[in-house]
Amino acid sequence: QVQLVEFGGGLVQAGGSLRLSCAASGRTFSSYVMGWFRQAPRNEREFVASINWSGDSTYYADSVKGRFTISRDNAKNTLYLRMKSLTPEDTAVYYCAAGLRGATSIPNQYDYWGQGTQVTVSS
Numbered sequence: 001q002v003q004l005v006e007f008g009g010g011l012v013q014a015g016g017s018l019r020l021s022c023a024a025s026g027r028t029f030s031s032y033v034m035g036w037f038r039q040a041p042r043n044e045r046e047f048v049a050s051i052n053w054s055g056d057s058t059y060y061a062d063s064v065k066g067r068f069t070i071s072r073d074n075a076k077n078t079l080y081l082r083m084k085s086l087t088p089e090d091t092a093v094y095y096c097a098a099g100l101r102g103a104t105s106i107p108n109q110y111d112y113w114g115q116g117t118q119v120t121v122s123s
Helices: none
Strands: 004-007 010-013 018-024 033-039 046-051 058-060 068-073 078-083 092-099 117-122
Touching: 004 092, 018 033, 018 092, 018 117, 033 068, 033 078, 046 068, 046 078, 058 068, 078 092
Parallel strands: 010 117
Antiparallel strands: 004 018, 018 078, 033 046, 033 092, 046 058, 068 078, 092 117
């Protein structure tokens, strides 16, 4: 089992950057595929990016490709999402998730979720 806690959200102006972190408990972090999702008010949870266990394979939603970078440090049990060129459309609660079923974009394929961190981009 793994517990996840996200950090790094906040308020940023359009065009700015943020880096989110997701700290994982437990000794098996490196066994899990990790993903970032986001949910804006009145919207469904949306896939952002995923990364395989070793970090050498990543997958992005078209809406963030070229602007966001997912990475992980298995020695530190931490997942990252670096976000640049932010727009108001990126405003949402961002969640990290862990799963064992492949680097998928489907939320219900992930077994563990953090509590989320709010990202607000002002215009």
